[in-house]
């Protein structure tokens with residue numbers, strides 16, 4: 001049974017505790033039934049439809065345009081504790097439309113968000129390119145005006161989660177108002193737009209729908225631009241500002257599951273005539289795992305609370321939360337593998353699955369090194 005005592009921390013209101021309970025009950029009843037890791041596309045389609053019907057996706061694409069980051073974190077943490085794909089399916093509906101929620105025109109929001117909220121449209125966020133990952137200001141996919149009303153997109157995006165099953169993509173493209181970060185705009189692109197193709201499906205150590213996309217003379221109305229021309233980089237960063245702490249929350253869910261199964265294992269596994277849990281080296285490991293989890297939870301929910309309390313940006317807090325929670329979850333899970341012995345590396349065991357699931361979180365939405373740079377830049381610019 002996962003430790004839920006953190007819900008009594010002053011970061012939360014009664015509605016958060018109720019949401020945690022509702023999500024836990026729903027996930028216990030539905031997630032295992034909906035997920036088949038040999039069919040990640042079908043699993044994500046089923047999960048999104050079911051989460052939409054259950055009302056959870058209203059948190060990922062809020063009707064009033066105001067994210068409640070604590071709710072997003074509670075849902076990601078809960079779903080991640082049950083299954084990485086459940087967390088993924090939920091999170092992408094938010095990340096995949098965050099730019100629209102934050103900066104889209106009413107007409108665009110009305111066209112796209114109800115389907116995303118209801119679980120009938122799967123969403124994707126297309127920023128990364130083969131030659132521009134951490135250095136996103138260098139993206140090269142172009143958006144060229146054709147007359148006043150249309151824009152054509154040409155180029156590639158890669159590592160796009162939900163690529164292949166998404167019904168809608170938010171695509172960041174170079175519009176050239178200024179060099180680098182100030183010459184990028186965001187666009188709403190329906191998946192069936194001619195000229196948009198899935199160039200390659202990508203497989204990873206913890207598979208989920210993922211693809212490289214090709215845009216060739218892909219024409220969309222100019223009115224599909226999200227926000228001002230040249231504001232795309234800012235919009236992408238504002239979106240990541242909201243969702244980075246939620247990546248930390250997903251890591252927290254994985255780490256809590258690792259600790260839970262390790263506590264069970266330590267109590268029940270006998271060696272040298274005693275339970276594993278009776279050994280002081282085991283107790284040290286358990287104590288350090290639990291402390292790492294609480295440290296991460298404090299940072300994740302601090303970031304979420306600061307945003308919900310009205311801070312327009314939480315760049316430093318979100319970077320710290322993502323960095324610490326993902327890095328320490330990897331360590332917690334590695335200890336879970338070790339304490340499980342051979343069972344820890346058996347394909348399909350919980351520790352082995354978590355060991356694969358956690359790895360990409362230290363890379364996407366800004367690798368740990370990038371988070372360190374963000375934190376240091378903020379420190380240097382705001383002090384002295």
Ligand SMILES: Cc1cc2nc3c(=O)[nH]c(=O)nc-3n(C[C@H](O)[C@H](O)[C@H](O)COP(=O)(O)OP(=O)(O)OC[C@H]3O[C@@H](n4cnc5c(N)ncnc54)[C@H](O)[C@@H]3O)c2cc1C
Nearest residue numbers: 125126127128133134159160161360363364365366367369
């Ligand atoms: C599973 C998965 C899902 C993803 N989903 C999406 C998605 O939905 N949409 C999307 O747009 N992108 C997505 N990405 C892309 C992801 O955001 C990028 O992989 C990430 O930003 C890193 O870019 P890169 O892979 O090009 O690595 P690179 O930019 O080549 O960086 C390689 C490594 O260099 C190190 N590094 C980076 N910067 C510095 C620095 N300044 N100093 C020192 N070291 C540094 C880091 O360790 C980094 O991992 C996804 C990636 C993965 C793995």
